[in-house]
Amino acid sequence: MRILQALPALYSGGVERGTVEFAADLVKRGHKSYVVSKGGPMAEQLRGQGSEHIFMPIHRKNPASFGQILPMRKLLLELKPDIIHVRSRMPAWIIFLALKTIPANQRPAVVSTFHGMYSVTPYSAIMTRADHIIAVSGCVRDYVLNKYPVPEEKLTVIQRGVDVSAFRQRELSPQWLDRWFRQYPQLAQKKIVMMPGRISRWKGQLDFLAMMAQLVQKRPDCHGIIVGGAEPGKEQFLEELEKERARLNLTDKVSFLGQRNDMTTLYLLADVVCHMSTKPEPFGRTVTEALASGTPVAAFDRGGAAETLRACFSDGLVPPDNIEAFAQTALALLDNPRPEIDIPWRFQLEAQTETTLQVYENLLARRPAHQ
Known part of the structure; x- marks a missing residue:
């Protein structure tokens, strides 16, 4: 054709x-x-x-x-x-x-x-x-x-x-890790909690900061990374996020990484990936990609992201907009061994x-x- x-x-x-x-x-x-x-x-x-x-x-x-x-x-x-x-x-x-x-x-x-x-x-x-x-x-x-x-x-x-083999059949290269820890020494020996997605209010970065404020009280060895760039016109929201990070005393607990071209590697590095959109997303590609990497995902139970989690990893589902429950779910995923995650054929x-x-x-x- x-x-x-x-x-x-x-x-x-x-x-x-x-x-x-x-x-x-x-x-x-x-x-x-x-x-x-x-x-x-x-x-x-x-x-x-x-x-x-x-x-x-x-x-x-x-x-x-x-x-x-x-x-x-x-x-x-x-x-x-x-x-x-x-x-x-x-x-x-x-x-x-x-x-x-x-x-x-x-x-x-x-x-x-x-x-x-x-x-x-x-x-x-x-x-x-x-x-x-x-x-x-x-x-x-x-x-x-x-x-x-x-x-x-x-x-x-x-x-x-998603091409599951492109995400899962990979290992973190020593060269990449060496560059990573030289660039981000604050992440050494830390449990990485990742929030992927462009900087936009409805993507839920403010909720992620509120959740991290609760999580680090119970797991001080956690470090949050927000991965995604601010689109033109959204720079003011990025400044708002940075101020909120300081207000919550998270300056040394959450890092903004900006736009990255090594997402497949970051999914492997992360211990937990978070999806916290404030409204139903039609699909939620980052959820599927993270799960294809074998990394557990926590997400609010709504929209297309929840459909994926329900089929692949229901332990990560969180009642919508419940920050406390989200922190508890992330904590449980960090405390337990990394699970076996199966991606059904339709995904x-x-x-x-x-x-x-x-x-x-x-x-x-x-x-x-x-x-």
């Missing part, structure tokens, strides 16, 4: 990483993989893995983006993809408007993925106009069915898969690829032009 994925850009988020991993899997299976976006650091990785990246500024949520309709039409007529997989709303609008100008018997099938619980607006509704819809978790599926007139048979839940990258390809094949089988 010739498959074109469309998304705004290729930076470091979960949608981007998932797109690049899926594209690499498509190439391995002999399919022709294209990705259209405004580019970014991950475009090089994409090309290195055998996909073709097409630069097109389809990311801006303003009328100027509609200037990309004719270039998109030209691209679709050139590539003749069998499937277009749209992963974001603005690219979806540009693609659907471009397809309207192409004869119906020449149009590819369109699949959309709801990566989040988008606001219910005509702008978001474009994602429901695809021939088939994928939801990244059960809670996203329920949201779509409750908010839009979408028939159940048009929607499939496909969990975001693995192979399952995501095969189930998505099945959606594609079912669509094409029903289209006269592809019989």
Whole structure:
């Protein structure tokens, strides 16, 4: 099959990483993989893995983006993809408007993925106009069915898969550890409690600091690390976090590491990984990645993150917004030997690829032009 994925850009988020991993899997299976976006650091990785990246500024949520309709039409007529997989709303609008100008018997099938619980607006509704819809978790599926007139048979839940072997079949290298402890000598001989995720109020870093204040009273050998950068416009919140850290007397107990490109190693290093979003997340990729590394995870019992924990490691579930219970759960995970964690097939990258390809094949089988 010739498959074109469309998304705004290729930076470091979960949608981007998932797109690049899926594209690499498509190439391995002999399919022709294209990705259209405004580019970014991950475009090089994409090309290195055998996909073709097409630069097109389809990311801006303003009328100027509609200037990309004719270039998109030209691209679709050139590539003749069998499937277009749209992963974001603005690219979806540009693609659907471009397809309207192409004869119906020449149009590819369109699949959309709801990566989040988008606001219910005509702008978001474009994602429901695809021939088939994928939801990244059960809670996203329920949201779509409750908010839009979408028939159940048009929607499939496909969990975001991780390559378990890439996370688990690894060891901490002595060279990496040497560099790490030279950079962060305060972490030597400490139990590492990690909070991954970009610096954003709803990601729960304030709750993490409150939890760490309770945890270090019982386990003074703990050190918290907050891993993730502050996006443009969020620098003020980072300053607020630093002030709160000082107020709670945690300056020597919690470190801000900023954006890192060695997350797979940090998951292995951590003794516990925390997920504390203040509202339901559609999926919670860091939960699956940490568990794939064999590291226990504590998370509030809501949203897609809880779905993953319920299936893989229910000991880490915490009643929503209960900081004291979270600290007790983290303490129990630190006190006990590292558990054996099994990742069910549906959360693995192979399952995501095969189930998505099945959606594609079912669509094409029903289209006269592809019989």
